[in-house]
Amino acid sequence: xxxxxxxxxxxxxxxxxxxxxxxLSLIFGVMRLVNIAHGDLIVLAAYLGLTTTAAxxxxxxxxxxxxxxxxxxxxxxxxxxxxxxxxxxDILPPLLVTFGxxxxxQNALLEGYSADPQxxxxxxxxxxxxxxxxxxLGVLPLLTFAFAIAVIAGLQWxxxxxxxxxxFRATSDNQDIAQLMGLNKRHVFGMxxxxxxxxxxxxxxxxxxxxxxDPSVGGGRLIFGFEAVIIGGLGNLxxxxxxxxxxxxxxxxxxxxxxxWQLLAGHIAFLVILAVRPNGLFPRISG
Amino acid sequence: MPEPIxxxxxxxxxxxxxxxxxxxxxxxxxxxxxxxxxxxGAGKTTLLRSISGLIGxxxxxxxxxxASIGAExxxxxxxxxxxMVPEGRQLFPSLSVAENLMIGGRVNREGPWNLRKVYDLFxxxxxxxxxxxxxxxxGQQQMVAIGRALMANPDLIMFxxxxxxxxxxxxxxIYKALPGIVGGGMSAVIVxxxxxxxxxxxxxxxxxxxxxxxxxxxxxxxxxxxxxxxxFGVE
Ligand SMILES: Nc1ncnc2c1ncn2[C@@H]1O[C@H](COP(=O)(O)OP(=O)(O)O)[C@@H](O)[C@H]1O
Ligand SMILES: [Mg+2]
Numbered sequence: 001x002x003x004x005x006x007x008x009x010x011x012x013x014x015x016x017x018x019x020x021x022x023x024l025s026l027i028f029g030v031m032r033l034v035n036i037a038h039g040d041l042i043v044l045a046a047y048l049g050l051t052t053t054a055a056x057x058x059x060x061x062x063x064x065x066x067x068x069x070x071x072x073x074x075x076x077x078x079x080x081x082x083x084x085x086x087x088x089x090d091i092l093p094p095l096l097v098t099f100g101x102x103x104x105x106q107n108a109l110l111e112g113y114s115a116d117p118q119x120x121x122x123x124x125x126x127x128x129x130x131x132x133x134x135x136x137l138g139v140l141p142l143l144t145f146a147f148a149i150a151v152i153a154g155l156q157w158x159x160x161x162x163x164x165x166x167x168f169r170a171t172s173d174n175q176d177i178a179q180l181m182g183l184n185k186r187h188v189f190g191m192x193x194x195x196x197x198x199x200x201x202x203x204x205x206x207x208x209x210x211x212x213x214d215p216s217v218g219g220g221r222l223i224f225g226f227e228a229v230i231i232g233g234l235g236n237l238x239x240x241x242x243x244x245x246x247x248x249x250x251x252x253x254x255x256x257x258x259x260x261w262q263l264l265a266g267h268i269a270f271l272v273i274l275a276v277r278p279n280g281l282f283p284r285i286s287g
Numbered sequence: 288m289p290e291p292i293x294x295x296x297x298x299x300x301x302x303x304x305x306x307x308x309x310x311x312x313x314x315x316x317x318x319x320x321x322x323x324x325x326x327x328g329a330g331k332t333t334l335l336r337s338i339s340g341l342i343g344x345x346x347x348x349x350x351x352x353x354a355s356i357g358a359e360x361x362x363x364x365x366x367x368x369x370x371m372v373p374e375g376r377q378l379f380p381s382l383s384v385a386e387n388l389m390i391g392g393r394v395n396r397e398g399p400w401n402l403r404k405v406y407d408l409f410x411x412x413x414x415x416x417x418x419x420x421x422x423x424x425x426g427q428q429q430m431v432a433i434g435r436a437l438m439a440n441p442d443l444i445m446f447x448x449x450x451x452x453x454x455x456x457x458x459x460x461i462y463k464a465l466p467g468i469v470g471g472g473m474s475a476v477i478v479x480x481x482x483x484x485x486x487x488x489x490x491x492x493x494x495x496x497x498x499x500x501x502x503x504x505x506x507x508x509x510x511x512x513x514x515x516x517x518x519f520g521v522e
Binding site for chain 2: 163166167169170172173174176177178179180181182183184185
């Protein structure tokens with residue numbers, strides 16, 4: 001029974017990890033950029049949520065109305081003003097610059113909000129649960145999982161059903177030829193980062209409702225997101241959800257066996273899959 | 288002589304330290320079909336990439352419809368009405384046939400070409416429209432590449448190695464479609480290995496040799512000996 005419970009809870013936790021991962025996957029897919037600052041941007045979104053709830057006195061989920069467009073705007077400006085200049089044949093500059101960005105965000109948050117752990121108050125939502133037979137499922141984890149599915153379905157729709165998604169795929173395929181189609185690749189990349197950070201806003205708010213956070217927790221979120229992306233296979237958004245779920249289940253099952261093994265079990269699952277399937281379970285992008 | 292739509296003045300092009308073009312002067316007149324020939328590595332692709340903005344140059348070195356575009360971004364140049372059918376097709380593998388065509392039309396220029404017209408020109412593409420572009424034969428892929436460029440309703444269309452790697456019967460089909468493409472007043476630059484074909488469809492021809500123009504003339508007036516000399520540099 002414990003095991004069944006752990007698998008169910010882990011699956012729901014996987015939704016959060018998929019939200020961490022989706023933006024990372026999108027950015028890598030469109031512009032081959034590995035964003036080291038991704039976790040810190042999630043934490044930044046959580047703090048923006050905190051400030052919004054405090055300033056406007058609204059529920060954290062209502063704060064999404066402010067934080068999602070804010071993060072999207074930050075993403076667009078960040079890409080056009082900074083990250084576009086680092087993209088080229090050499091993969092090192094974007095790594096170095098996003099690493100630097102990670103440090104800057106952490107220090108800015110430390111200045112602005114101090115190192116004290118913070119948490120967003122979502123009221124009854126935090127403790128509400130529904131009974132499913134002998135299992136008790138938290139409404140918040142269920143909601144998080146539903147958000148993950150909705151976000152990934154939405155991204156999937158944008159990617160495969162809209163002119164913007166066509167531009168993303170074309171630019172990802174061949175930047176030169178995409179430009180000959182009249183696509184300004186700097187703008188396309190800006191839009192991709194805007195979309196990625198809009199997802200990050202959802203991830204950050206849900207993180208900040210679920211657990212307490214401080215300016216230093218971004219690195220861990222980056223690792224979870226990164227592992228989910230790799231397990232699922234690069235460039236496959238539904239694969240990313242599967243990757244998140246595998247990671248979440250490994251962690252909760254590990255914790256059931258021994259509370260100290262939670263993170264370790266997740267990393268081991270990641271390494272095992274990486275060893276067996278170096279391209280992840282459902283790779284779409286080769287090379 | 289009609290107004291030139293494209294003028295190159297002393298165009299140099301570089302890959303890093305390597306100079307691939309040396310002071311190329313060239314004009315394309317309104318409505319003209321111009322052929323560019325030359326041995327492998329002569330600089331034909333480099334020339335087209337410079338015109339389309341994929342290689343940056345000095346602004347005045349490339350004039351398109353009176354504007355200096357040598358230093359302009361490729362997407363801006365595309366919006367101005369210049370389209371290219373690149374060497375080796377270079378379709379977008381993640382896009383279906385129809386999507387490849389539609390993305391060509393996203394510059395949203397007025398003109399006779401649309402999805403319907405492209406399907407009328409190459410009916411096989413309509414049958415295959417939902418397929419991945421990578422699943423098509425080489426000839427069909429070339430049709431998509433041509434259709435994709437036409438969807439932009441360009442004033443000038445450039446074909447790089449239009450028949451390279453295609454079966455003779457396919458090449459014939461593609462050339463059969465050419466008058467229907469350029470007949471509407473569109474100007475064209477055609478890079479072609481098959482010299483006979485190049486001379487047949489063009490009004491004027493340029494030959495490149497090691498990055499320089501080695502011959503320029505009316506396609507029905509240049510002699511075989513002139514071309515051999517211009518092509519290989521033999522006396
Ligand atoms: N990306 C590149 N980097 C360096 N040199 C190049 C590159 N592309 C082409 N070249 C060189 O530029 C010259 C002209 O090449 P290209 O324009 O492709 O010739 P063509 O199309 O006439 O065969 C050749 O010497 C070729 O080796
Ligand atoms: Mg070439």
